Amino acid sequence: MLVGLKQYIQARTGQDILIVLHQMGSHGPAYYKRYPPQFEQFKPVCKTNELASCTAEQINNAYDNSILYTDYFLAQTIELLKQFDGPFEPALLYVSDHGESLGEYGLYLHGAPFAFSPKEQTHVGCFGLVGQPFRL
Numbered sequence: 001m002l003v004g005l006k007q008y009i010q011a012r013t014g015q016d017i018l019i020v021l022h023q024m025g026s027h028g029p030a031y032y033k034r035y036p037p038q039f040e041q042f043k044p045v046c047k048t049n050e051l052a053s054c055t056a057e058q059i060n061n062a063y064d065n066s067i068l069y070t071d072y073f074l075a076q077t078i079e080l081l082k083q084f085d086g087p088f089e090p091a092l093l094y095v096s097d098h099g100e101s102l103g104e105y106g107l108y109l110h111g112a113p114f115a116f117s118p119k120e121q122t123h124v125g126c127f128g129l130v131g132q133p134f135r136l
C-alpha cells in the first residue's frame with residue numbers, strides 16, 4: 001500500500017495534501033488472511049471463516065497476528081512520513097472503523113446493533129501523531 005507513496009508526496013512539495021489509506025486491518029472473520037505468512041507469530045491459528053470450528057486460542061492468535069501486521073504497517077508509514085519533515089509538516093491519524101468481539105459474552109465479530117453492542121465492538125482503536133514522532 002505504501003509503494004509509490006514517496007514519489008506521490010514528493011511530486012506535491014509545496015502543496016497541502018491529505019492521503020487516506022484504507023487497510024483491511026483485522027477485519028473478521030478471516031483474520032488469518034490479514035497478514036503475510038512471516039507475521040504468523042502466534043500459533044496455532046484459526047484458518048477458516050467458520051469461527052465456530054476453531055478454539056478461542058486459535059481465533060485470538062489469528063487476530064493478534066493481524067494486529068502485529070497493522071503495527072508493522074503503521075511503523076512503516078511513520079518511517080515514510082519522517083522523510084518529509086521539513087518540506088511538509090507530517091501528521092498521522094489512525095482510526096479503526098469498529099472494534100471486535102473475540103468471544104466476550106459469547107459474541108464474535110462486530111455486527112451487533114449499536115444499542116446492544118458491547119464496548120469491545122464500539123470502542124475503536126485510535127491515535128494521532130504530529131510533530132516530534134516524525135523528526136529524524
Ligand SMILES: [Zn+2]
Pocket residue numbers: 027097098
Ligand atoms: Zn471493518
